[in-house]
Amino acid sequence: MTVTERQQLSYIAAQAADARVNLEIETEGMTLNIGPQHPATHGTLRIVAKLDGEQVVSAEPVMGYMHRGYEKLAEVRTYPQVTTLINRIDWLGSFANEVPFILAAEQLMEVEAPPRAQWIRTILFELSRIANITLFLGDMAVQVGAITPVFFAFRDREHVLNQIEAVTGGRFHPNFDRIGGLKDDLPAGWIDETRQALRKIRSFCDQIEELVEGNEIFQARTRGIGVIPAEVGLSYGLTGANIRASGVDWDLRRDNPCGLVYDQVDWKVWTHPDGDSFARFWVRLQETREATKIVDQLLDGIPAGPIMAKVPVIIKVPPGEACVETENPLGMMGYYVVSKGDLFPFRVKIRSASFSNVSITPWLLKGVYVPDIITILGSLYFILGDIDR
Amino acid sequence: MIGVLSELSYWQVTSIRVAAGLGAVLLVAGTLVYVHLFKMVSFMQSRLGPMEAGPYGSLQLMAEIGKFLQKEDIVPRRADRFVFKAAPFVVLASTFLLLVVLPGGPDAWFISNDLGIYLAMAVGSISVIGILMAGWGSASKYSLLGGLRATGQLIAYELPLLLAVVGVVIQAQSMNLQEIVLVQANGEIFGWGGVGNPFIVTQFVGFLIFMVAMQAELTQTPFDMPVAESELVTGYMTEYSGLRFLLFFIGEFATAGVFSAIAAVLFLGGWYVPGLDPTDNLFNVIGPLVLIGKVVLLSFLIFWIRFTFPRFREDQLQRLAWKFLVPLALGNIVVTAVFKVAF
Amino acid sequence: MSSPDTDTLAADAPASDEAAADEAAEALADRLRAALGDALVESCTRRATHWIRVRRDGWADLAGRLRDDEGFKFFNFLSAIDWLPSPFGREMDSAVDNALSPPEPAGPAEIATGAAGGDSRFQLLARVNDPATGRSVIAKTDLPDDDLSAASWVPVYSGADWHEREAWEMFGIDFRGHPGLRHLYLPGEFEGHPLRKDYPLLARRVKPWPGLVDVEVLPEPDEPDRPDQGGASS
DSSP states (O other): OOOOHHHHHHHHHHHHHHHHHHHHTTOOOEEEEEOSSBGGGTBTOEEEEEEETTEEEEEEEEOOTTOOOHHHHGGGSOHHHHHHHHTTTSTTSHHHHHHHHHHHHHHHHTOOOOHHHHHHHHHHHHHHHHHHHHHHHHHHHHHTTOOHHHHHHHHHHHHHHHHHHHHHSOSSOOOOEETTEESSOOOTTHHHHHHHHHHHHHHHHHHHIIIIITOHHHHHHHTTSSOOOHHHHHHTTOOTHHHHTTTOOOOHHHHOOTTSOGGGSOOOOOOOSSOSHHHHHHHHHHHHHHHHHHHHHHHHTOOOSOSBOOOOSSOOOOSEEEEEEEEETTEEEEEEEEEOSSSSEEEEEEEOHHHHHHTTHHHHSTTOBHHHHHHHHHHHOOOHHHHHO | OHHHHTTSOHHHHHHHHHHHHHHHHHHHHHHHIIIIIIIIHHHHTTSOOOOSSSGGGTTHHHHHHHHHHHSOOOOOTTSOHHHHHHHHHHHHHHHHHHHTTOBOSSSOBSOOOTTHHHHHHHHHTHHHHHHHHHHHHTTOHHHHHHHHHHHHHHHHHHHHHHHHHHHHHHHHTOOOHHHHHHHHHHOOBTTBOBTBOOHHHHTHHHHHHHHHHHHHHTTOTTSOTTTOHHHHTTGGGTTOOHHHHHHHHHHHHHHHHHHHHHHHHHHSOTTOOTTSOTTOTTHHHHHHHHHHHHHHHHHHHHHHHHTTSOOOOHHHHHHIIIIIIHHHHHHHHHHHHHHHHHO | OOOGGGOSGGGGSOHHHHHHHHHHHHHHHHHHHHHHGGGEEEEEEETTEEEEEEOGGGHHHHHHIIIIITOOOEEEEEEEEEOSOOTTTTTTSOHHHHHHSOOOOOSTTOOOOOTTOOSSSEEEEEEEEETTTTEEEEEEEEEOTTOOEEEOSTTTOTTHHHHHHHHHHHHOOEEETOSOOOOSSSOTTOOSOTTSTTSOOHHHHHSOOGGGTTOOOOOOTTOTTOTTOOSTTO
16 A cells, blocks of 8 residues: 555656756746635635746745634624534535534533533534535545545545534534533434434445555555654644544544543544555545544434523533634634633634645645646645635 | 448538537547547546536536636737647547548548548657747747657657568458458467457557557657656647647647557457448448447556656666567568568 | 543544643653753643643744754744734624623723733744654743844745735834845735734625525534534535
8 A cells, every 4th residue: 555665756757857957048037826716625725836947946835815814703792693604614524614613612611511511512413524525525526636526525435424514503603512412412313314314425435445545546546645654743733534544543532531421432543654645645544544433433422411401592602712623524622712701702713624634735846747736635625714724 | 431422512522520529529539538538538537527617517618618618718929820820630630631532431531532631640740840830939948849849759659650560461361441341350279360450460569569659759649748748748739729739739649549549440440340241331331330439448558657657767768668579570571571471 | 632531543642642642742841841940831732732832032032043043943833912802802703602692891901812811912823843753842831022023034034024024014023133024925015913813804894694594593502313414505
């Protein structure tokens, strides 16, 4: 499964040779603006790439086209109102955004959600992970030029979104998590339907494995491209599948479940030693499968009981500071909440995964070819709302 | 056709030919767009495709053309206006010129030229000029990158395309496409003449090389870096809109049809179907239909691959052409020549 | 989680774990104190979260120590807190809150800082993790009002680049040794530092909070038989 050292070296050597040729014939550089409206940037990321021929000399991401100032806005909203905002950070896995904030508030208030709420929370958390990463699996193929897989992704993601909608009433922005529990209980018959949806996702994963992962052209386009060594990745703050694809065995779901019930099920953290674009794709594919397994097991054992703990009607959070991080679909998402005993958080620092994940791009894009920019950006997998907040 | 047309005057013959040419290009392009782009691909991607315009959406293309004709024809401010505007026509002209040498039946052809396939390969390269014009004239960096990529790619794949044809030419001992069809119709496979001798049997390697090189010539995935929606927006077509974009669009499918037709003539026996006498007058009527049937079959392969595979990177594409396809094609020529001399 | 009587699921994380974590945090603080001297002002642990506060001159040194000696290879985030109570009082809040708590006096007089204390208005805040062991630490440093600057962490943690650019434009904190403090989110000609407490949220000032329209009269906070109304007034 690994790229041989020879392959890597030959790629690097080819790049160096090209650079030398470009130097010798004194070509003139060209600045290429990729974005803010470009099909490969999933939104409004702009990359100013200085090119020498088709080779990137330097690349600088420019963002802020979608900055919504959530950290400032959160300061003038009550705690329950904040979840409406943070739903929109990573809009493909919205429910997962709410969880760490709610957990931080619960930590400050010293309440704990009842077991049933914790289980349903974890199930929804994983379902939003599946909904999110499913799209990546199709989208990555589009980035390297195959159009069909993304339709399969949209088709099968729908099953999961339907399940999320059935519980929360919202396909994209559930706004369902409450301090001390959840808004509602599961609807009748939901568990069986979810199992069916999971079966479809599993068969989708098999399909993607054959159609995309096993494809020679896909491998040629992604193997050895955008290699991130573990040390560099950690120092840039990469998280999630991006860092696990570099061989770092670190998953907050296992290492610090923090109010979610991952310790109750049997699952595995996947890592890949290569750190290239293919490894990131591979790890995400395995993670989707693993998520279906987690949900399947959780569905078996949802405990009975209430779904809300006793919390005051008007939420006033005692003074203090709490920092809660969870393993979101895109990587680690954390909220640093400072309370002064008010209805409002005094300060909310949102640590979003994509922001750090994309911050490595200037380092990573140096010397690659234009098509590889797209492959690398696609494999890093960011959501613009998660960068700009 | 000569037999019938020789009694007509020059302008009558010419107008019949122009009408036939237009019909051949536009009808085939329309068929391919509907059958492959609208329906076949939709079924592959678990959707229905257009369903509203006409029965099963069969008139969708008309609706699209109506839409494109209404759109504004935008020319970027800093574009080279003349070059920019002329480019789509140059591309389309190459398609029409390719058609000229194609035989549709024993007497149904535009011209019967002894340099037929040679001429086809030559005029097929004109589209490169059009694409380069579009890329350069648009005054857009994406277009420029797309145009340059297209040029590099088309030049690289011209060679295996040509070399793959050489095997057929050696075997048929003619460059006239009509002759090539007749040789296949009258040929025998080891003394059995039941289905003639379609060159796909003896020239299978050549056929594969031709199909791969054709895929690249048509800039279809996995060789679509000049267009590359996810990288270069749409490459050399980025700045085009309205009618001119439509011309590129039609040109793409028409060229796919015409190239498939050439492949059908070279390797699948063209307008001939086994079991009938190739000199039969019937072929002047059903010949074009048989050819279109074979075109749809071959272009199905093109679009099937197009919507299944990811795309190569530019350097990988060049490597495939120069290090793999060209040597293979040369080997094919040597083997064909040896067999031709030996038997 | 922290309330032991409702703790059924996290039962296998008993208090001893937390105590062990506290001990490890203390040991870390001791080692850092030995290395940094009195630049380390305070260390505190609460709910398994470890804060340390250093003097500003020990800030850059701290990063190097944390990464190279202590194994905190992972850079999590860097940001700042403006401890000034909002000088706009409750003006920017919704009517529900105005009714409950009367507007506070404006002014920087009553700065109350949080965990690990603090003695100035602006506090820099950074978090690093050690993926191998799962430890984490939050570092803080105080910035004097007249010189809002600190040493950059970029030489140690490359990922601090964008976080420092964000802190620079949002709080106006200068980072010495940063490779290029440019605007990250805001347009180049933007004036002011939006996340400072004295920067008004203009949308609120020109137009009342639309939440005002559909405010319901809420029941008294401690009404006994409605325990499940956590999400009030959202």
